[in-house]
Amino acid sequence: MAGTASAPVRFGIKARLFLAVGLLVLLTLLASLVAWIVFRDIEAAVGRVTAQSLPAMVTALSLEEMSSEVAAAAPALAASATAAELARREARMDRRLADMAGLVEQLRSAELVPEATAHLTGHQAQVGATLEDLTASTGAALRDGDRREVLVARLADRHQKFAETLEPLIDDAVFDMVISGEREASQGRRAISRLVEGGVGRIDALLTIESQTNLAAGLMGQAAFVEDPARLPPLEERFTAAADTIRRRLQDLAPRGGIAGGELGALQEAVEAMLAYGDPAGGIFAQRAAVAGGGGTGEEVAVLGQEAAAMRQAHEALLLQLAPMVDDASFNLVTETAEVSRTSGEIVTGLIDIGTSLLHTLLTIRAEGNLVWGLLSDAANVPDPSMLGPLTERFTAAEATIARMLAELPPTLHPEPIKAAASGLLDFGRGEDSLFTTRRDELHHQAQAAAALEDSRRLADAIGTEVAALVRAARAQSEAAASGTSAAISAGQLAMLLFTAISLVAAAILLGLYVVPQILHPLERITASMSALAGGDTAVDIPGRDRRDELGRMAQALGVFRDTAIEMQQSNLREIRETRSRLQDAIESISEGFSLYDSDDRLVVANTKYQQLMHPGLAGEVVPGMTFEQIIRRSAERGYVQDAKGRVDEWVAERVAKHRNPGPAHIHRRGELWVLVSERKTEDGGTVALYSDITELKQREQELASKTQALEQLSSQLAKYLSPQVYESIFTGRQEVKIASQRKKLTVFFSDIAGFTETADRMESEDLTQVLNQYLTEMSKIALAHGATIDKYVGDAIVIFFGDPTSKGVREDALACLRMAVEMRQRMRQLQKIWRDAGIEKPMQTRMGINTGYCTVGNFGSEDRMDYTIIGGGVNLAARLETAAPPGEILVSYETHALVKDEIACEEHGKITVKGIAEPVTTYRVLDAEEAAAQAQRRIRAEAAHLKLEADPDLMSPTERAEAQAMLRQALERLSG
Incomplete structure (x- = not known):
């Protein structure tokens, strides 16, 4: 335990x-x-x-x-586009560059990748410098463009002043050339007239001497053998008168010239030698009187015969001397007249050459000035500076031509204003401020700006590369x-x-x-x-x-x-x-269609307008990545391209070739739609294109062409209702279409068909219409050929006048009217034969009346309807002359006859009483060429010393002929007694 x-x-x-x-x-x-x-x-x-x-x-x-x-x-x-816009964008760019510099400095402080950061610092500085260059170049290009626009505006003003300076000078040169030629030609005609008058006077004097010597010789020959002494005194008186005439005509030859002094002296000696045989003291008349009175011996009679024979020899010697003198006078008249004509022609030709040279110089200056203006205008818009060289060379050549032409201008023309105007125009192509230099500087600055822009893009790519490297680090x-x-x-x-x-x-x-x-x-x-x-x-x-x-x-x-x-x-x-x-x-905001294809011809981007204009049937099918050939082939195969119908493969090949090698803009048709296609290559080999809808423009062009054609047709139709001169004066603007008139001296012509009413009753309306239209057409052609103004047609009557709206002068207008009437009469005779062959039994005959006098001419009527015509007493007189004219004849008034009598043969027709004119009017009938020649042969005309006889039997009535015969018998008895 x-x-x-x-x-x-x-x-x-x-x-x-x-x-x-x-x-x-x-x-x-x-x-x-x-x-x-x-x-x-x-x-x-x-x-x-x-x-x-x-x-x-x-x-x-x-x-x-x-x-x-x-x-x-x-x-x-x-x-x-402007300097203000450039400054605003430059300020915004400077702020971005400052922010970029701050970020680069932050990366450099972070020391993430020092080498990349150092590169970024350098690139950032280069970007700033490049953008400064870009800004400077763009600003300089804007300034050059503004200066170019100012120069172009001033150039247009100077060119207008240049044209305004030259135009009146050119008109004056043309006018002076025409007037000088007419003046010299008139002087030449007067010189020829004086020469002919002198030569005819010499010939007339020589022929008179010849005829009077023949008469004197005949009288002396008769006196030598007369049996009745009572007949000697009349023979001696007639001999004395003939001798006086011979001596007076010899005196007339001295001042006329054309005969050498020795020849004239020899002629006078020969004349006096012959006339000596008729000396009253001891000549043939005295000897014959002695022989006849006393019975005379055989010896005296023999002596008288010898005197008569000697007188005949003297007469023959005188005739032998006179014959070559008459021939020489005739020859000298012809040669001197030809020489004066040639000299006058040379003077007129010289004046024309001088005027033509001046006109050529002025026209050359104007043409070269217009060329200078065109060259400067082209230089102001050239896209490539290499094109300025040829334009400058052509400008230099034109400038030299103008200088040479200005030096050829005569001082009398006062060429200082022309030189000032030409210099003002040429100044725009000279010196450092010229349009050539301005445009060259502008293109140079634009090229610099493009280079700087490309550098900025390259630097931006480099910065992106460096930044990517930093992100990777x-x-x-x-x-x-x-x-x-x-x-x-x-x-x-x-x-x-x-x-x-x-x-x-x-x-x-x-x-x-x-x-x-x-x-x-x-x-x-x-x-x-x-x-x-x-x-x-x-x-x-x-x-x-x-x-x-x-x-x-x-x-x-x-x-x-x-x-x-x-x-x-x-x-x-x-x-x-x-x-x-x-x-x-x-x-999408671009009004035109836009497309961009890469270097492989694949679509990169395009707007809706492009699909609407070019491929409306492929909505939703045209997407980026498709090739150009796929798109156009699909559109062509579905029938959306008008030009590709029936030739799809050929059209596709042509279109692809044009797309890959773009040239000038071309037009694409799709139904009623017109599209202007403008393509160009990009630097990376792609193709960018703009598509503009020009349908409205084409429609307007077609409408304008249609309206222009309609206006031309209407103008052509209206021309048939007006005289060509009136039509031209109205449509060229020389004459306003308003109610107005003026007083002018005109030559008025009236004609109608004699007995037209009876003829119309005998003919069917269709035949009558055809004949009348043929008659009016033929007469109108002749009238227009002579420059007449056709006033109106009144049934079968025609009213024509000369002297308005254009005139060659009162005399020339009257001559033109008479020549027209004569040609009308001749043509009418031809038409009568044609109508007779066509079955018309009694062909029509015209009668014509012509008068020259003051008339009122212009537009008469209302503001809504007017007529260009003539009124006045001169018009009424022409109408009365036409009524009084016999069928087939032309009657003219005294005023017209006085103007044309030297060139148109007329004879007095009698007097007519005209309503509104108190006194009877003297009229004249225009003769045919045959009638004039026959009348000249029948006309009696003689002239001697103390004697002048002129008579026209054709104009005499039977009573006047009897009176003339009685007067001539009485004169003969008195001469014989």
Whole structure:
């Protein structure tokens, strides 16, 4: 009993519990140490990600976005239309460049990728310098363009002044040339007239001397053998009169000239030698009187015969001397007349040559001035500076031509205004401020701006490349941090598994209740999220962000990184969508169709207008990526292309060739639709095209052409209702269509068909219409050929006048009217034969009346209906003359006869009484050529010393003929007594 009470106490459950708890505590301490180490590594990795990688990525993405904005704004800067717009865009660009410089400085401070950051710094500086060059070049191009527009406006004004200066001078040169030629021609005609008058006077004097010497010789011959002494005194008186006439005509020859002094002296000696045989003191008359009175001896009679023979020899010698003198006078008249005509012609030709030379000089100056204006206008709009060289050379040649022509202008023309106008026009092509230099500078600055724009694009691409490298570096750092964190977690898991194996039960309870659900699982989820985020999955969930411990901080940091990445990604996508939307809106806002094909002829972008104009039947089928050939072939095969019907493959081949090698704009037809297609190649080998709907323009062109044709037809039809002169004066604007008139001296013509009413009753209406129309047509042709103004047709009557709206002068107008009437009469005789052959028994005959006098001519009527005609007493007199004219005859008034009598043969017809004129009117009948010649032969005309006889038997009545015969017999008796 005593031994049982003193036994030692053994290690019980409490100790083991304390030991287990101690061991668990020790394991917990060890596990806590391992966990602390792992968490420290994770915190360091997360800190590096949140403090370095994520800000660097955010800054790099912001820099990429800003560089895109700068690259997109550079074309807008180059496309500025005004200096104010350029300055506004330049200020906005400067702010973007300043923001870009700040972001580059942040990346440089982060020291993420020093080499890429250094490159970014250099590119950013180059972008600033390039944009400065772009701004300067664009501004200079805008200034050059403004100066060019000012010069073009001033050029148009100078060209107008140049034309206004030359036009009156050209008109004056033409007028002076015509007037000078007419004046010299008139002087030549007067000289010929004086020459003919003198030559005819000489010939008349010589012929008179010849005839009177023949008479004197005959009288002396009769006196030598007269038997009755009472007959000698009349013969001697007639001899004395003939001798006086011969001596007077010899005196007339001296002042007329044309005969040498020696010849005239010899002629006078020969005349006096012959006339000496009729000397009253001892000539043939005295000798014959002596012989006849006393019976005379045979010797005296023989002497008288010898005197008569000697007288005949003297007469023959005189005739031999006179004959060559008459021939010489006739020859000299012909040759001198020809010489005067030739000299006058040469003078007129010289004047015309001088006038033509001046006119040619002025027209050349005007043509070259117009060429200069055209060259300068072309130079102001050339797209390529290489085209300015040929234009400048042509301008220089035109300038030299103008200078040469100006030097040829005569001083009398006062060429200073012409030179000033030409110099003012040429100044726009001279010197440093010329249109050539201005346009060359403008194109040069535009080329510089394009080069700077291309450099800015290249630098923007380089900045994008460097920024992408920075983003990749930041992403690599994040992935390295995540990898280190995973390694640290793996090592801690191994250590904790070793301690868990020793105290599995206790650790299981601890792990199951705390470590696994509270630490390990959240940590694994965070690690998985980090790995997914490092792989680019921004949609991954970040667990434990609501925890307040280190895991919560790590989850929050990772969440901030994910949210920042999501925001940047959404921002980039939104910016891309907005940019694409703006581009699409801009393309859609274009009023024309637009399409862009890449270098493989695949559609890149197109607006709705393009599909509506070119492929309306392919709605929804034309999408980016389709080739140009696929699109047009589908449209052609479905019959939407008018030109491709029946030749689809051929048309497709032609259209593809034209698309790949664009030339000038061409027109595409689709039904009633007209589309103007303008294509050009891009720098990367693509094709950009604009499609303009010109249907309305084509319709207007067709409407205008139709209206023009209708107007021409209407004008042609209206011309048949007006005289050509009146029609021309109205449609050229020389005469206004309003009620107005004026007084002018005109030659008025009336004609009608004698007995037309009776003829009309005998003929059928169809035949009468045909004959009347043929008559009026033939007469109108003749009238128009002579420059007549046809007033009106009144049934078979025709009213014509000369002298308005154009006139050649009162005398020339009257002559033209008479020549027209004579030709009408001749043509009427031909028509009578034609009508007689056609079966008309009594062909029609016309009667005509012509008068020259003052008439009132102009538009008469109302504002709605007017007629261009003539009124007045002169018109009424012409109508009365036509009524009084016999069938087939032409009657003219005294006023007209006085104007044409030197060229148109007329005879007095008698007097008629005209209503409204108090005194009877003397009329004249126009003769045919045959009648005039016959009348000239029948007319009696003789002239001698103290004698002048002129009579026209055709004009004498029987009573007048009897009176003339009685007068002539009485005169003969008195001469014989």
